[in-house]
Amino acid sequence: MQAWGTVVVTLAALMVATVDAKIYERCELATKLEKAGLNGYKGYSVGDWLCMAHYESGFDTSFVDHNPDGSSEYGIFQLNSAWWCDNGVTPTQNLCHMDCRDLLNRHILDDILCAKRVVSSHNSMTAWDSWSRHCSGHDLSEWLKGCDVYVKTDPKINS
Numbered sequence: 175m176q177a178w179g180t181v182v183v184t185l186a187a188l189m190v191a192t193v194d195a196k197i198y199e200r201c202e203l204a205t206k207l208e209k210a211g212l213n214g215y216k217g218y219s220v221g222d223w224l225c226m227a228h229y230e231s232g233f234d235t236s237f238v239d240h241n242p243d244g245s246s247e248y249g250i251f252q253l254n255s256a257w258w259c260d261n262g263v264t265p266t267q268n269l270c271h272m273d274c275r276d277l278l279n280r281h282i283l284d285d286i287l288c289a290k291r292v293v294s295s296h297n298s299m300t301a302w303d304s305w306s307r308h309c310s311g312h313d314l315s316e317w318l319k320g321c322d323v324y325v326k327t328d329p330k331i332n333s
């Protein structure tokens with residue numbers, strides 16, 4: 175009986191630790207990004223964000239990557255623990271004033287606000303290597319295909 179109790183408690187703990195993460199579906203993420211005001215923010219489209227997030231995390235909010243310099247990157251936008259958040263390990267500027275763990279859950283509004291800071295401080299999306307490599311200068315309309323997202327650059331909208 176006690177062993178069974180331990181199993182139940184362990185399972186419950188595992189669920190609490192994992193249940194809050196999410197792998198976003200492309201169009202669902204597109205809608206969230208648009209609602210958070212990223213379409214056109216600093217001149218970038220939702221397509222830029224989808225492309226970047228795909229190559230950074232595969233839309234998986236629980237994704238963590240570790241860098242050779244000892245810092246780590248968190249969440250759907252892979253924000254770095256030396257600059258943007260505090261993971262309790264890396265010496266950090268913590269410019270977004272947040273715990274890195276908050277970048278791993280399904281609630282991405284705080285992630286988006288932090289990502290806006292990243293873009294503002296660099297005045298571009300070049301902070302993300304994968305954006306420079308895979309997205310910059312590419313036709314990104316494919317990323318929004320089939321999604322119900324208003325595309326600002328579509329000339330038909332104003333005609």
Ligand SMILES: [Ca+2]
Binds near residue numbers: 276278280282285
């Ligand atoms: Ca979050």
